[in-house]
Amino acid sequence: MSIFGLGIDRLWLFAFAVMLLALTPGPVWVYLLSRTLTQGRRAGYFSLLGVAAGVVVHVLLAALGITVVLLAVPFAFDAIKLAGAAYLLWLAINTLRGGGISFTPQPLDPVPDRVLFRQAMIAALLNPKVAVFYLSLFPQFVEPAAGPVFAQSLLLGVVHLAVSTVVDGLLVTVAGVLAAWFASRPLWMRMQRWLLGTAFGALAVWLAATPRHTNVS
Numbered sequence: 001m002s003i004f005g006l007g008i009d010r011l012w013l014f015a016f017a018v019m020l021l022a023l024t025p026g027p028v029w030v031y032l033l034s035r036t037l038t039q040g041r042r043a044g045y046f047s048l049l050g051v052a053a054g055v056v057v058h059v060l061l062a063a064l065g066i067t068v069v070l071l072a073v074p075f076a077f078d079a080i081k082l083a084g085a086a087y088l089l090w091l092a093i094n095t096l097r098g099g100g101i102s103f104t105p106q107p108l109d110p111v112p113d114r115v116l117f118r119q120a121m122i123a124a125l126l127n128p129k130v131a132v133f134y135l136s137l138f139p140q141f142v143e144p145a146a147g148p149v150f151a152q153s154l155l156l157g158v159v160h161l162a163v164s165t166v167v168d169g170l171l172v173t174v175a176g177v178l179a180a181w182f183a184s185r186p187l188w189m190r191m192q193r194w195l196l197g198t199a200f201g202a203l204a205v206w207l208a209a210t211p212r213h214t215n216v217s
Contacts, residue, residue, distance in 0.1 A: 006146070006152050006156075018164060027127070028051060030199055032048060032051070036172050037178060038192040039196070040179050041172060043116050051124045053120075053124070054130075057125055058125070058130045058134060071128070077132075081126075081127075082208060085204045088123060088200050092198070092199075095200060096197035
């Protein structure tokens with residue numbers, strides 16, 4: 001049995017591979033954990049939806065062949081990477097500055113759901129490692145002679161999105177339980193702003209330092 005020319009066995013193998021990747025701690029975990037632990041489960045879920053939306057765009061670009069053309073342009077990878085790092089740094093600065101110039105830790109202000117979604121989506125879109133991931137993994141599973149490459153690429157993207165969303169959703173759910181427990185600790189509430197800002201800053205440095213030829217996790 002096959003779907004768009006992709007055998008079920010091959011799909012299961014792909015699902016297993018992306019599950020192992022999804023279970024590997026990485027920048028997405030840091031982003032979702034920091035959001036959830038400091039701003040609650042709802043913030044984590046909307047951030048997860050934003051990440052998923054960004055991945056959908058990457059899947060479409062990869063399936064249409066736009067990604068390979070874009071990354072073939074000299075310095076395109078570095079330009080996207082630095083834009084993503086700058087955006088995360090901007091988030092870090094704004095998070096820390098929200099407490100004023102006082103060095104006394106201040107609780108985080110509520111963030112609208114649409115802002116949480118938008119910020120996570122932009123961060124995912126400006127992570128070129130996602131694009132490299134699809135360019136490196138898709139060709140290993142797509143069978144051009146067996147069916148349309150576009151449909152097969154979309155199918156693989158859907159499988160990856162489904163598996164990673166389930167894994168990351170479980171992560172957010174568990175972190176949400178911890179967030180509810182931390183919420184009753186006054187010191188934690190005061191430290192939230194610094195912790196989230198530091199997490200964004202660390203992600204900015206990580207993305208800026210990421211070499212072009214690297215695995216995505």
